[in-house]
Amino acid sequence: MGNSMVACSGHGERLVTAAREGDVAEVQKLLQINPGLARYSTFGLLNSPLHLASARGHHEVVALLLENGADANSRNIYGQTPLMQACRDGNWQVVQRLLVYRSNVDKVEGLGNKTALHFAAAGGHVRCIRLLVSDFGSATSTGISISSKKEATDTKHNSELCNFINKPAGGGVTALHMAAMNGHYECVHLLADLNANISAQTLPYASSPMGSIGAGSTPLHFAASGGNAKCCQILIDRGASRLARNCNRWLPLDVATIWGCHWLEQILSPHSVLMVPRFPPSGYLCLPLSSVLDIARECGMQSNSSCEDIDNADNDVCPVCLYRSCDVAAEGCEHELCIRCAFNLCSTMRSNDSLAPPGTMPCPLCRASIQAFRKLPSLQPKKPDLNPCLSSGSDKPLVACRTEYRRNSSSVVPSEAVTSVPCTSISSSAVVS
Known part of the structure; x- marks a missing residue:
């Protein structure tokens, strides 16, 4: 009833x-x-407005x-969530919003069992990878010592992060395989520093996504097919073996030769005397991102006041945007920023200081x-929304929402206009992204 009502009125098509x-x-x-329109996911290939x-x-x-109750974990007909589609196209600001609303990073799609991490790695979207791993707390940097109080918790987070990073898609392909094959060296560097399995092999009984690479191949085999020298160097520097053979008995050098990447021969040869450069920890490791994400989940991404209210508030204006009030302070230097600027800086800024932790x-x-941010006392937790349309529980609130909509529809659309609108199905072509 609710879905047909949306189709008849045209509000569903308009929202799409x-x-x-x-x-x-x-x-x-x-x-x-x-507001209940935000929760519908019956358009076209089950792509909701949030997917699009x-x-x-x-x-x-x-x-x-x-904010109006859309399901951050909804799936389309292929089992893809909005987070997967955002990561596929590198829309890191969308990824921010979805993570604040606790979109599940572990979900897999139905075609190739890929997670959002696989989509981000295949596209070379290192900012999205950085955001995805921020859900695992201080485990997002393996080079930082942890305090004794948090040792048990961080050990658990490290284990969860390792499982997430190394989760295989169809054929046993990991995110590191995908990044290496496509030549995305920044993603390879970050994943390697997040304890990605350098020696992971694709399944021996399944063909790889690129048949000429061969089953049972390591990320170095995939990097050899991609032809990016820096990807190969990073993997070797992090411990990848030039002597690893896949199910075809091919070395990474053999794969490079088959794919015509002759410039990699000196790097991949088991007898090479060429010095592989040493790579410092990835500049995209970001410890403070997890603390900002936690604050955004608790208090939202909107500052309590703008520059128009600063004169009557205790907080200063954010020195970055010069508009919103300061909400968080950096631990150590104590400089204050608004929550949105802190979130954006942590999501995009790359550290080039080799002397910094x-x-x-x-x-x-x-x-x-900066290792973490803390919220200022003036930043209050966001209030729970009492609108029944925004409830994520049972379907009963949605029924109430639809009932109220029908009750008030006469004030929005004249009754004679409602009776003249034909009930037409929504076109699938209208929702294909």
Whole structure:
């Protein structure tokens, strides 16, 4: 009943179009009419408005849909979540929003058993990888010593992170395999420093995604087929063996020869005298990102006040955006930022300081190393929404929402207009991203 009502009124089609095109004003208008529209996922190939906005990178639309109760873990007909589609296209700002609403990073899609991490690695989206692993706390940097109080918790997080990083997709292909094959050396570097299994082999009885590489291949075999010298050097520096053979008895050198990557012969030859450069820890390791994510989940990404309210508030204006009030302080230097700027800096900034502890972020004001952020006393936890349409529990709140919508529909659309609208099915082509 609810789905047919949406199709008849046209609000569902309008929301799909607005979400796909990033029309924030139209999305806001439709959700004010009926917030329950955000939760529908019956359009086309089961792509919800959240799927479409995530795939196109419309993070403001994504925020509106999530605030109105859209399911961050909904799946389309292929089993893909909005997080997977955002990672596939490198939309890191969308990934931020989805993680704040606790999108599950462990979910796998139905075609190739890939996680969001596989999509990000295949596309070379290192910022998305950095965000995905931030859900595992301080385990996101292996080079930082941990305190005794947190030793048990961080050991558990390290184990969970290791399982997540090395989770195989179809054929036993890991995220490191995908990044290596496509020549994304920054992703290879970050994954290797996150304890990705350098020696992981694809399944011996299944063909690899690229048949000429061979089953039972390691990430170095995949890097050899991709032809990127830096990927090969990073893997060798992190312990990959040039002598590893796949099920065809091929060395990585043999794969490079088959794929015509002759410039890799000196690097991959088991008898090479060429010195492989030493690589420092990846600049995309980011310890403070997990603390900012926790604060954003607790308090939201909106500051309590803008510059118009600063005169009446205790907080200073954020020195980065010069608009929002400060919400968090860097542990150590104590410089204050708004939550959104801190989140964006942790998501995008790359540390190039080889003398700084691995995983720390340079303060944008004094360049001191930041290991974590803490929230200021003025930043209050976000209040639970009492709107029944936004409930993530049973379907009963949605029924109430639809009932109220029908009760108030006469104030939105004239009754004679409602009776004249034909009940047409929603076109699948309208929702393909």
